Amino acid sequence: DTEVTQTPKHLVMGMTNKKSLKCEQHMGHRAMYWYKQKAKKPPELMFVYSYEKLSINESVPSRFSPECPNSSLLNLHLHALQPEDSALYLCASMSDRLNEKLFFGSGTQLSVL
Amino acid sequence: SQQGEEDPQALSIQEGENATMNCSYKTSINNLQWYRQNSGRGLVHLILIRSNEREKHSGRLRVTLDTSKKSSSLLITASRAADTASYFCATDVPWGGGGNKLTFGTGTQLKVEL
Numbered sequence: 001d002t003e004v005t006q007t008p009k010h011l012v013m014g015m016t017n018k019k020s021l022k023c024e025q026h027m028g029h030r031a032m033y034w035y036k037q038k039a040k041k042p043p044e045l046m047f048v049y050s051y052e053k054l055s056i057n058e059s060v061p062s063r064f065s066p067e068c069p070n071s072s073l074l075n076l077h078l079h080a081l082q083p084e085d086s087a088l089y090l091c092a093s094m095s096d097r098l099n100e101k102l103f104f105g106s107g108t109q110l111s112v113l
Numbered sequence: 114s115q116q117g118e119e120d121p122q123a124l125s126i127q128e129g130e131n132a133t134m135n136c137s138y139k140t141s142i143n144n145l146q147w148y149r150q151n152s153g154r155g156l157v158h159l160i161l162i163r164s165n166e167r168e169k170h171s172g173r174l175r176v177t178l179d180t181s182k183k184s185s186s187l188l189i190t191a192s193r194a195a196d197t198a199s200y201f202c203a204t205d206v207p208w209g210g211g212g213n214k215l216t217f218g219t220g221t222q223l224k225v226e227l
Binding site: 006 | 205216219
């Protein structure tokens with residue numbers, strides 16, 4: 001299994017909603033990532049979990065909250081988002097530092113109304 | 114500012130022609146990677162070239178790296194309509210969150226027409 005699975009594929013939410021994005025991989029990778037991508041722009045790193053240790057891009061607002069229940073699962077909890085948070089949210093995993101290649105999920109297209 | 118700047122921003126060619134896209138970066142790197150993204154989908158890793166390598170091939174892909182100029186190029190030979198996608202270079206750079214992170218260039222949108 002060489003897949004990173006993201007759910008849901010599409011999400012529409014209001015600014016007062018709470019929702020979660022989910023990501024799962026069964027490749028035994030020990031690093032997982034959340035990226036945000038606006039249209040026609042490159043992905044921007046939001047969070048990294050490496051061996052269950054969290055690293056944060058300090059420019060990411062606190063209305064985004066990552067969670068790593070175990071080494072195969074990664075969640076992104078969303079609360080009180082703004083319309084400018086509408087974007088494609090991509091999850092990725094990497095096996096180890098020697099391999100260095102990212103495996104991406106197909107993303108969640110989020111629209112905040 | 115972006116670690117990687119790519120040019121051209123957009124490229125339109127006919128099927129069978131070669132496509133070349135370039136990436137320039139700012140800091141020293143351990144390696145440089147190229148990824149492909151179909152519209153609204155996740156990125157797919159194409160090829161990785163290490164800082165001590167100058168050229169690498171994979172199928173119809175040829176990547177070069179010039180560390181003195183801090184630049185790389187991706188050549189797709191005998192292009193096909195299915196190659197239509199966005200192509201991003203990515204470099205491994207130190208990150209304030211700790212360790213290194215993979216930072217993506219601005220991307221080249223390639224359109225291959227029949």
